[in-house]
Amino acid sequence: MRHKAKHTGPVITMLWNTALDVRTRVAVGAGARHKLSGTLAQLSAGKRVLVLCQASTAVHWLRDVLENLPSEDFKVTTLEVPDGEACKTTDWLLRTWEHLQERGFDRHDTVIALGGGSVSDLAGFAASTYLRGLNLVIVPTTLLAQVDAAIGGKTAINLPAGKNLAGTYFFPKAVIADQEMLSTMPRKQIIGAIGEILKYALIEETVAKNSDYEMGPTPLLDVLEKIINDGFDIDDPGISGLITSCIKMKLFIVARDPREANLRRILNLGHTLGHALEKVGEFKLSHGEAVGIGITQTTKLSVQQKRIDKAAAERVKDILFRAELPHELPKGLNKEQLIQAMAQDKKRHGDNIKLVLPQTRLGVVDYEVAFPLADLGKLL
Numbered sequence: 536m537r538h539k540a541k542h543t544g545p546v547i548t549m550l551w552n553t554a555l556d557v558r559t560r561v562a563v564g565a566g567a568r569h570k571l572s573g574t575l576a577q578l579s580a581g582k583r584v585l586v587l588c589q590a591s592t593a594v595h596w597l598r599d600v601l602e603n604l605p606s607e608d609f610k611v612t613t614l615e616v617p618d619g620e621a622c623k624t625t626d627w628l629l630r631t632w633e634h635l636q637e638r639g640f641d642r643h644d645t646v647i648a649l650g651g652g653s654v655s656d657l658a659g660f661a662a663s664t665y666l667r668g669l670n671l672v673i674v675p676t677t678l679l680a681q682v683d684a685a686i687g688g689k690t691a692i693n694l695p696a697g698k699n700l701a702g703t704y705f706f707p708k709a710v711i712a713d714q715e716m717l718s719t720m721p722r723k724q725i726i727g728a729i730g731e732i733l734k735y736a737l738i739e740e741t742v743a744k745n746s747d748y749e750m751g752p753t754p755l756l757d758v759l760e761k762i763i764n765d766g767f768d769i770d771d772p773g774i775s776g777l778i779t780s781c782i783k784m785k786l787f788i789v790a791r792d793p794r795e796a797n798l799r800r801i802l803n804l805g806h807t808l809g810h811a812l813e814k815v816g817e818f819k820l821s822h823g824e825a826v827g828i829g830i831t832q833t834t835k836l837s838v839q840q841k842r843i844d845k846a847a848a849e850r851v852k853d854i855l856f857r858a859e860l861p862h863e864l865p866k867g868l869n870k871e872q873l874i875q876a877m878a879q880d881k882k883r884h885g886d887n888i889k890l891v892l893p894q895t896r897l898g899v900v901d902y903e904v905a906f907p908l909a910d911l912g913k914l915l
């Protein structure tokens with residue numbers, strides 16, 4: 536895979552020949568949203584454009600985005616879906632398909648997901664299935680979506696039986712990650728995403744060794760630690776670099792292993808326990824908070840197994856503490872239920888589960904540990 540990076544002021548644009556033969560244009564940086572119409576023109580994105588968004592994002596950003604889609608070039612319609620996870624349903628998928636059908640969308644036309652991971656999961660699913668695939672462009676407006684959900688080509692809706700149970704692999708033609716759009720996010724939600732960014736920092740060296748990703752002069756962990764020590768201000772110019780590193784890392788991982796046969800598993804660091812904590816705690820912990828706790832417990836397990844030293848585990852815990860994220864197992868959760876939930880994880884294989892464990896030093900992991908299901912209690 537090749538990529539070209541071009542620096543135009545604060546916005547970096549990249550063209551990726553990504554996995555599954557899709558070219559993705561990625562623009563990252565403050566003001567990147569102003570590249571929307573130019574990007575659509577480069578994509579031959581058709582005449583019709585559907586912007587899918589939620590009320591709490593639309594109120595801040597819809598007008599701005601529509602101004603970037605001139606009516607002489609595009610016939611734009613919008614569909615407002617319910618806030619948060621509530622849009623990831625078969626009902627809203629059907630309404631989106633019907634919207635596309637009623638307005639005569641054809642396979643050259645484009646769906647734009649304007650919002651967080653919930654909207655991009657729904658929009659991606661709808662765009663991948665309607666007429667077997669329209670163009671998809673993602674404008675992620677949450678930090679979690681910018682570093683994670685908008686990248687990597689997974690789409691999903693929830694079913695009554697559980698989260699993300701129906702989905703497709705479908706790559707967007709473009710991702711436009713504009714740091715300025717994060718300015719309207721509630722602080723707690725921004726901080727939650729640090730759990731995922733910490734994950735990227737703790738796998739960085741291994742990703743560089745096993746893919747075309749190249750580390751910068753300063754390890755991501757040091758950059759993240761400094762930005763947290765400075766109060767994690769969303770206007771901090773360093774945050775755009777942080778977002779770019781996470782995006783590049785995920786793109787390179789997914790290019791090597793789009794369907795999670797091997798390297799992509801590395802992105803599960805902290806997630807086996809994280810998902811169990813979300814489920815058993817009835818989703819009172821956000822995803823990023825649960826992943827953060829998952830990471831501290833996994834790092835402790837690495838110390839027990841003499842894979843890394845105690846000081847490294849203390850540093851991880853301290854980073855979460857200073858970010859004001861939970862860094863210990865919450866009291867009162869039923870340990871048996873947590874073990875059961877972890878054992879049902881999709882990374883299970885026979886009597887073992889594939890775990891990602893920090894190894895040697897922070898930044899390096901072993902992502903192929905076959906861990907006995909019977910020992911899962913050691914993570915608690």
Ligand SMILES: NC(=O)c1ccc[n+]([C@@H]2O[C@H](COP(=O)([O-])OP(=O)(O)OC[C@H]3O[C@@H](n4cnc5c(N)ncnc54)[C@H](O)[C@@H]3O)[C@@H](O)[C@H]2O)c1
Nearest residue numbers: 589591592618619651652653676677679684689716719720
């Ligand atoms: N496909 C993937 O690879 C992937 C990866 C990670 C997470 N996800 C999914 O992403 C979802 C979580 O995404 P999320 O954390 O981005 O939250 P979200 O999309 O659920 O958004 C949370 C709330 O914030 C609002 N919001 C979004 N941007 C805003 C802004 N700039 N200002 C003010 N409010 C704003 C939204 O309207 C929403 O109500 C989950 O459904 C998860 O399963 C998918």
